[in-house]
């Protein structure tokens with residue numbers, strides 16, 4: 001069986017972010033990291049692989065060439081191989097365009113039983129790439145999953161997912177797409193053996209031509225960007241607890257917040 | 259532009275709050291563009307009774323997809339049912355909530371309509387006949403404005419970003435029927451179990467007021483002030499990752515990059531330092547109040563009111579003061 005994990009390399013959140021030409025995030029020269037939610041998605045796949053060692057876990061990413069070093073970390077944790085779709089024409093692709101490229105790559109990988117995505121990326125913050133990929137591949141989706149079990153013989157996946165203030169246990173037939181949120185477990189770290197093994201694993205490089213597609217046209221234009229309007233300077237309250245509490249209560253009433 | 263379409267959210271036969279917000283946003287866009295119509299698509303079973311309310315909330319057209327199998331339909335079914343209808347209507351702008359079901363539908367619908375998605379908009383404006391959406395990016399560190407490159411887009415609107423207008427009882431809407439093709443409602447996802455989370459207070463996503471506690475509370479058994487203040491203000495309880503990781507609070511309460519994003523009217527941060535990954539999840543709140551012993555903590559810079567002091571002293575005094583004024587009495 002084969003599982004594809006979609007992993008996005010995002011700017012490390014401790015680094016300041018910059019917007020460049022056409023208000024597109026400047027990614028080169030910025031320290032990258034695996035999108036935190038995608039780390040959980042990878043962990044779900046690796047847990048499946050722990051139970052079923054012949055499971056083929058493929059990491060798929062679209063991004064610049066210099067994301068290779070970060071994708072290698074996913075291989076060190078236990079993924080079998082990786083595909084990097086990289087093409088200068090893809091810079092600044094929007095969410096649905098990204099989904100079209102990922103879906104084309106998943107078709108090319110072939111015989112995929114499940115696709116795992118993060119719920120959302122920390123830089124795109126759209127949470128739409130996963131469902132869009134599912135639609136393009138005509139798969140059912142289970143979103144905001146906290147844990148999931150793969151049943152190869154029944155050809156189903158059963159997940160515990162967050163659904164509007166409730167926890168839902170839901171099942172879908174394979175092939176299916178799952179988006180994963182922060183789970184109750186922590187993603188594993190790579191050990192020395194894994195890091196050694198990763199050196200021998202393959203990171204395939206594909207372009208849009210390899211996928212037989214033209215780079216998706218941009219369907220969303222960013223027309224402006226800027227710093228948020230300054231919040232009025234903080235009103236600082238100091239003094240005895242009773243004093244501070246009294247001023248807070250007064251503020252809340254005056255501002256009609258209570 | 260053509261009719262501005264929205265998708266209603268229905269729970270237990272009632273409209274959810276986001277529907278009011280979407281209709282308010284759509285109505286003001288339509289009015290600003292010189293008399294465009296507002297349409298709303300509603301899926302469910304026996305929902306015809308909602309038409310007058312949808313009309314009074316601003317819809318000119320109410321399109322009903324009414325079938326037993328459409329109550330609480332999963333995203334793939336929703337997209338499959340409404341996409342052909344919206345195409346037939348030559349819909350350009352479609353507004354969904356940036357809610358659980360809205361997010362699930364947005365990507366699928368955009369693929370079918372061959373347009374882009376603008377996610378998590380906090381403000382919508384008409385600019386010379388085009389809809390321009392403002393969204394906060396990098397956790398509120400910056401904002402950006404986006405618009406459709408082509409003719410239209412699916413736009414998800416952040417809950418509570420729009421203040422819902424009060425309905426006008428005189429308005430009426432025309433009812434349309436969304437054809438439901440044979441086989442289009444087949445479900446590929448099966449719910450095995452639904453565990454309502456036993457939340458003592460309001461759920462975070464819907465809360466108008468959030469009281470969140472951090473490591474500064476001092477321990478799992480020292481969260482009393484957070485809960486008491488939340489009860490007094492009718493607020494939901496939130497938490498920083500530090501306290502969730504320490505097992506003091508459940509993950510569903512976590513706010514920030516790896517938790518939930520909230521945008522309540524009032525956010526009260528108790529003993530939270532305000533790391534960037536936390537700010538990401540609450541920065542767009544209306545009013546922020548922080549109580550912290552450290553006047554230099556980053557949260558104190560983003561707060562409207564920064565109260566310097568010990569939460570265990572200030573909060574009990576605040577609760578006493580508020581109840582003296584009759585706030586939270588009887589709660």
Ligand SMILES: Cc1cc2nc3c(=O)[nH]c(=O)nc-3n(C[C@H](O)[C@H](O)[C@H](O)COP(=O)(O)OP(=O)(O)OC[C@H]3O[C@@H](n4cnc5c(N)ncnc54)[C@H](O)[C@@H]3O)c2cc1C
Nearest residue numbers: 472473474498499500514515516517529530531536551569
């Ligand atoms: C990839 C990644 C993702 C992350 N995601 C999240 C996330 O989603 N959400 C999140 O919150 N964090 C997240 N973090 C963690 C974040 O960086 C911080 O470590 C965390 O938010 C700190 O929590 P805190 O403010 O409760 O604790 P601290 O930073 O320890 O702050 C405690 C504060 O309490 C104050 N204090 C102490 N005693 C008192 C008292 N008696 N009265 C009043 N104030 C007092 C202190 O002055 C201090 O400011 C993430 C980190 C990483 C690397």
Ligand SMILES: Nc1ncnc2c1ncn2[C@@H]1O[C@H](COP(=O)(O)O)[C@@H](O)[C@H]1O
Nearest residue numbers: 006062117118120121124126127128129
């Ligand atoms: N460029 C990309 N390469 C691989 N996966 C991606 C990419 N962009 C988004 N994804 C996947 O889609 C999820 C949601 O992203 P987003 O819609 O941007 O919030 C991410 O968590 C990833 O799993």
